[in-house]
Amino acid sequence: MEYFLQQLINGLTLGSVYGLIAIGYTMVYGIIGMINFAHGDIFMVGAFVALISFILFALTAISLPIVLILVLLISMVFTACYGWTVEKLAYKPLRKSFRLAPLISALGMSIVLQNYVQAAQGARIKTLQPVIQGGFNFFKESEFVVTLSYLQIFIVLVTIFLMAIFTLLITRTALGRAQRACEQDRTMTALMGINVDRTISMTFIIGSSLASVAGMMFVMYYGVIDFYIGFLAGIKAFTAAVLGGIGSIPGAMLGGLLIGLIETFWSGYISIEYKDIAAFSTLVIVLIFFPTGFLGKPDIEKV
Amino acid sequence: MDKNFLQSSLKDSLFTGLIALALFGPIVGLRTVAVNEALVVQPKWLVVALIVAFCAIGRFFINIYSFKKEQRRGEPSSLGKAISNFLDTKGSQIALGAIIFSVIFPFMPFADRYWMDIAIMMMTYIMLGWGLNIVIGLAGLLDLGYVAFYAVGAYSYALFAIHFGWSFWICLPLAGLFAGMFGILLGFPVLRLRGDYLAIVTLAFGEMIRILLLNWYTLTKGPDGLTGIPRPSFFGLPFKRYPDEGVETFHTFFGLEYSPMQRIIFLYYLILVLALITNFFTIKIRRLPVGRAWEALREDEIACKSLGVNPRNTKLTAFAVGAMFGGFAGSFFATRQAFISPESFTFIESAIIVAIVVLGGMGSQTGVVLSTIFLIGLIEVFRDFESYRMVAFGGAMVLIMIFRPKGILAKRKPTITMVKEK
Numbered sequence: 001m002e003y004f005l006q007q008l009i010n011g012l013t014l015g016s017v018y019g020l021i022a023i024g025y026t027m028v029y030g031i032i033g034m035i036n037f038a039h040g041d042i043f044m045v046g047a048f049v050a051l052i053s054f055i056l057f058a059l060t061a062i063s064l065p066i067v068l069i070l071v072l073l074i075s076m077v078f079t080a081c082y083g084w085t086v087e088k089l090a091y092k093p094l095r096k097s098f099r100l101a102p103l104i105s106a107l108g109m110s111i112v113l114q115n116y117v118q119a120a121q122g123a124r125i126k127t128l129q130p131v132i133q134g135g136f137n138f139f140k141e142s143e144f145v146v147t148l149s150y151l152q153i154f155i156v157l158v159t160i161f162l163m164a165i166f167t168l169l170i171t172r173t174a175l176g177r178a179q180r181a182c183e184q185d186r187t188m189t190a191l192m193g194i195n196v197d198r199t200i201s202m203t204f205i206i207g208s209s210l211a212s213v214a215g216m217m218f219v220m221y222y223g224v225i226d227f228y229i230g231f232l233a234g235i236k237a238f239t240a241a242v243l244g245g246i247g248s249i250p251g252a253m254l255g256g257l258l259i260g261l262i263e264t265f266w267s268g269y270i271s272i273e274y275k276d277i278a279a280f281s282t283l284v285i286v287l288i289f290f291p292t293g294f295l296g297k298p299d300i301e302k303v
Numbered sequence: 304m305d306k307n308f309l310q311s312s313l314k315d316s317l318f319t320g321l322i323a324l325a326l327f328g329p330i331v332g333l334r335t336v337a338v339n340e341a342l343v344v345q346p347k348w349l350v351v352a353l354i355v356a357f358c359a360i361g362r363f364f365i366n367i368y369s370f371k372k373e374q375r376r377g378e379p380s381s382l383g384k385a386i387s388n389f390l391d392t393k394g395s396q397i398a399l400g401a402i403i404f405s406v407i408f409p410f411m412p413f414a415d416r417y418w419m420d421i422a423i424m425m426m427t428y429i430m431l432g433w434g435l436n437i438v439i440g441l442a443g444l445l446d447l448g449y450v451a452f453y454a455v456g457a458y459s460y461a462l463f464a465i466h467f468g469w470s471f472w473i474c475l476p477l478a479g480l481f482a483g484m485f486g487i488l489l490g491f492p493v494l495r496l497r498g499d500y501l502a503i504v505t506l507a508f509g510e511m512i513r514i515l516l517l518n519w520y521t522l523t524k525g526p527d528g529l530t531g532i533p534r535p536s537f538f539g540l541p542f543k544r545y546p547d548e549g550v551e552t553f554h555t556f557f558g559l560e561y562s563p564m565q566r567i568i569f570l571y572y573l574i575l576v577l578a579l580i581t582n583f584f585t586i587k588i589r590r591l592p593v594g595r596a597w598e599a600l601r602e603d604e605i606a607c608k609s610l611g612v613n614p615r616n617t618k619l620t621a622f623a624v625g626a627m628f629g630g631f632a633g634s635f636f637a638t639r640q641a642f643i644s645p646e647s648f649t650f651i652e653s654a655i656i657v658a659i660v661v662l663g664g665m666g667s668q669t670g671v672v673l674s675t676i677f678l679i680g681l682i683e684v685f686r687d688f689e690s691y692r693m694v695a696f697g698g699a700m701v702l703i704m705i706f707r708p709k710g711i712l713a714k715r716k717p718t719i720t721m722v723k724e725k
Binding site: 035052093100103104113119126127128231242277280281283291 | 326705
């Protein structure tokens with residue numbers, strides 16, 4: 001029971017990170033119908049920006065809460081630049097091209113980002129000293145002490161907060177309306193006087209900044225990153241997006257939580273070596289039995 | 304060129320510089336270095352300043368240039384047109400020339416060990432490209448986990464050869480068969496998925512195979528890899544300087560001086576023959592009903608269904624045939640290296656093979672050769688700049704997609720036409 005509770009806490013924390021990345025996939029897929037392969041690497045860039053800013057702020061005497069907010073904002077801004085540039089350089093010229101072209105271009109962009117960060121920052125793993133320490137302990141008298149660290153609370157709270165802002169953005173603002181319109185019919189939206197290019201750019205900016213927050217959480221939670229983390233995290237987040245129903249934003253969050261839980265329970269109870277296989281098999285099983293995911297709309301092929 | 308235009312392009316290039324500063328400032332400018340177990344930041348502002356200046360000035364010139372060439376936009380480049388036209392008309396002669404060249408290549412004066420190694424590597428990629436071309440180019444299924452079949456072929460070859468001591472010529476078909484069966488096994492549940500989903504699921508399968516190879520220690524020795532895979536022999540004649548007692552070697556049988564190049568040249572011809580078999584198989588099967596069904600399926604699945612083509616079985620054959628050739632290439636890889644580990648079968652290999660097929664122009668056999676020479680050559684040229692070579696590789700993928708989205712050889716001749724071509 002105590003062990004189960006601990007896994008649940010860990011799984012929810014991990015799930016928040018995946019959920020934040022998954023939103024980027026699902027939004028881009030919804031609006032331009034492509035799998036943004038480089039999104040996982042955008043997440044990795046976000047983690048690096050966060051790491052660098054943490055190291056820089058460690059030299060100053062700014063108090064911890066302000067540092068956290070500053071790092072959050074800095075990594076969001078800089079990573080959003082990456083998302084924006086990737087879209088402008090690699091996807092925009094291919095918008096009217098055939099189906100596989102943007103996917104290949106995204107694959108190339110992913111290779112570029114990974115190796116560029118490797119070249120600029122070195123191939124060795126980077127470790128960060130714990131930023132937030134301590135936590136609550138439960139069941140102190142039992143054999144297995146359940147720990148809920150402050151960091152985990154921070155991660156889940158920030159995720160919930162960002163999700164709330166993001167949902168408001170999508171449902172209540174003009175930008176959100178434009179985005180939803182673009183998802184339905186891009187040509188018609190353009191005829192209605194909405195700048196489709198700008199809306200798509202904004203989608204990439206929002207998706208990348210959410211991914212950068214995930215990157216910041218990741219570097220704080222694990223304390224270890226390298227240039228390759230984006231690949232696995234990217235696939236898992238994509239799995240989460242598919243699980244929740246690609247194109248559906250609440251679905252992405254739900255899928256992220258589920259993938260996080262599946263992964264932690266699998267490594268907690270079955271085998272830690274094969275934890276990635278758990279995520280991948282989930283992807284295969286979901287696609288075979290629920291091709292539209294849990295909250296997705298059925299996709300009817302018309303002649 | 305009026306003043307307004309100059310002003311706006313200056314503004315634009317300033318903006319580009321600003322973005323470049325945001326992009327490269329933190330990642331390039333603040334390199335994290337571990338000093339005494341703790342990370343410290345090493346500023347590299349000069350590099351950033353150079354990159355930013357380069358981006359801004361480059362953007363300025365692009366602006367001016369594209370203003371001059373405004374009216375020419377949208378037209379395909381004349382050079383590309385000329386090249387593809389040339390390849391279209393002289394295709395068969397070029398192919399014949401290329402085959403003759405590759406046959407006499409080992410006897411060229413410059414073909415030393417280094418060149419032979421590159422040639423063997425390129426041939427392996429060409430073979431993989433041709434194998435994957437069946438899946439992507441003909442059947443239109445985007446398979447991002449092709450390296451899985453390559454791995455299955457390599458591992459099954461190695462395991463058969465090590466544990467049973469069977470010769471190369473028995474293990475090779477077995478490995479191909481095994482990989483093909485794997486293709487059917489993996490393809491069966493997932494082939495009804497549409498393009499992008501199929502891509503991700505095959506990617507996941509590729510990774511699953513790698514994780515399995517990494518962790519199934521009793522069978523695969525995990526990350527240590529399998530060593531001592533038997534080298535191929537020339538129909539029973541081994542390539543050894545000092546053979547075991549009573550065994551005749553290649554060089555004594557033919558009365559030659561021993562040279563390690565003999566084995567390399569043999570390997571080269573081996574992969575050349577394997578690759579050409581793949582090519583001729585593809586050319587022939589395109590004209591058979593199943594090949595025609597693949598291409599029809601790629602163009603329109605719904606139309607195919609209504610004409611009575613079973614999409615699942617048709618896709619499955621393409622998947623299995625492609626996997627089989629991947630398995631052949633894998634066994635060649637295993638016997639050439641004499642050592643395999645999961646490290647050789649990462650996702651990046653799949654990405655390279657997919658890039659070869661797509662950049663060559665999907666379905667084009669000559670395109671595969673051209674793009675292999677280009678991409679693998681690019682990686683080779685940048686060999687001394689270890690981490691930049693993959694940046695160049697990825698950048699080339701993006702650039703080719705932007706400027707020639709249908710690949711280097713974009714024009715696709717229909718295999719069968721109703722009316723005779725004029």
